[in-house]
Amino acid sequence: EAQVTQNPRYLITVTGKKLTVTCSQNMNHEYMSWYRQDPGLGLRQIYYSMNVEVTDKGDVPEGYKVSRKEKRNFPLILESPSPNQTSLYFCASWSGAGVFYEQYFGPGTRLTVT
Amino acid sequence: AQSVAQPEDQVNVAEGNPLTVKCTYSVSGNPYLFWYVQYPNRGLQFLLKYITGDNLVKGSYGFEAEFNKSQTSFHLKKPSALVSDSALYFCAVSPRWGNNAGNMLTFGGGTRLMVKP
Secondary structure (H helix, E strand, O other): OOOEEEEOOEEEEOOOOOEEEEEEEOOOOOEEEEEEEEOOOEEEEEEEEEEOOEEEEOOOOOOOEEOOOOOOEOOEEEOOOOHHHOEEEEEEEEOOOHHHOOOEEOOOEEEEEO | OOEEEOOOOEEEEEOOOOEEEOOEEEOOOOEEEEEEEEOOOOOEEEEEEEOOOOOEEEOHHHOEEEEEOOOOEEEEEEOOOOHHHOEEEEEEEEEOOOOOOOOOOEEOOOEEEEEEO
């Protein structure tokens, strides 16, 4: 089954404790992206990747890092989480010429930073 | 910069009645336009897209959307609503040209659709 998986689905952590949210897709997609979803703000792009070792900032990259060492994986790293990063996070992947193709989303990771 | 507005936080409709979820956008040039749906505790699912051609686009689950260039709108419609259509709906836009073409979707804030039996 074609899918995007994220782990963990739920995470509660404390300010300053480094964490990683994993994302993996099995569709051989070139493009991957991370979004955060906040009430009334829709989804905002954090980082995206066009292929292995190629990444770029989205609208809200501050406080986040990403890496793309393998085509299928695109982890999101919070080096020093803060309460304003409490949010619902989605990973997405898509193929080919960008938005000619629809994005496929993972199930989401709900992060709470206390 | 591109932007998307979904003016209604929530739309209520009775089952069997037609529904409309509104979306207006701002982008340089002609846009690519999308609708996604989010069911509770799930990721977003693609519904339909406008790339070029016919202004009326048909998508999944009986939904359709009409691209109106003069009004910069892309409203989502369905002739007869089902209770199972209740979900959160997002409109999104991407420019055709420039550094962000193909790489960055801008989403609206979302509209919650409630279909009552």
